[in-house]
Amino acid sequence: xxxxxxxxxxxxxxxxxxxxxxxxxxxxxxxxxxxxxxxxxxxxxxxxxxxxxxxxxxxxxxxxxxxxxxxxxxxxxxxxxxxxxxxxxxxxxxxxxxxxxxxxxxxxxxxxxxxxxxxxxxxxxxxxxxxxxxxxxxxxxxxxxxxxxxxxxxxxxxxxx
Numbered sequence: 001x002x003x004x005x006x007x008x009x010x011x012x013x014x015x016x017x018x019x020x021x022x023x024x025x026x027x028x029x030x031x032x033x034x035x036x037x038x039x040x041x042x043x044x045x046x047x048x049x050x051x052x053x054x055x056x057x058x059x060x061x062x063x064x065x066x067x068x069x070x071x072x073x074x075x076x077x078x079x080x081x082x083x084x085x086x087x088x089x090x091x092x093x094x095x096x097x098x099x100x101x102x103x104x105x106x107x108x109x110x111x112x113x114x115x116x117x118x119x120x121x122x123x124x125x126x127x128x129x130x131x132x133x134x135x136x137x138x139x140x141x142x143x144x145x146x147x148x149x150x151x152x153x154x155x156x157x158x159x160x161x
Contacts, residue, residue: 080104
C-alpha cells in the first residue's frame with residue numbers, strides 16, 4: 001500500500017465526534033474544508049478557489065488532545081496519511097470519501113480568533129482564587145559564583161550567598 005503523507009490547513013466544518021473502540025481506544029473525527037486563495041491582479045482582491053472537503057481522523061493520545069481543543073470553526077493545520085474511504089450509503093449507492101489519518105494536528109495561529117474564554121485580563125487574574133493564579137517566577141535563576149564583589153562596586157550591599 002502506498003502511504004501518502006501531506007499537510008493541510010483548513011477550517012473545521014463539523015462538530016468533532018468522539019468514539020471509544022471495543023479495545024478502549026479513543027477516536028475523534030471531523031470534517032475540514034480547505035480553500036485555495038487566489039489574488040486577482042486586476043482588482044487586487046483575494047478570492048476563494050474551489051473547496052476540498054475531507055474527514056480528519058485522530059487516534060489514541062492525539063484524539064484525547066484534539067477533543068479538548070478543536071471545535072467547529074477552528075482553523076487547523078493537520079499532517080497525516082491520505083486515503084480513500086469507500087462505503088455504501090444508506091440509499092445503497094457506493095460512495096467514497098477522502099480521509100486523513102492525522103499524526104499531528106494543531107490550531108493555525110495565523111488565523112486564530114480568541115474564543116470567549118480568551119486570556120485573563122489583569123483584573124480577572126487578581127480576582128481569581130489564589131490556587132488559580134499563576135505564581136510569577138523568574139525565567140532564569142542566577143546564582144553568583146566566585147569571590148564577593150568589592151565594597152565600592154555597584155552591587156555592594158546586595159545580599160551575597
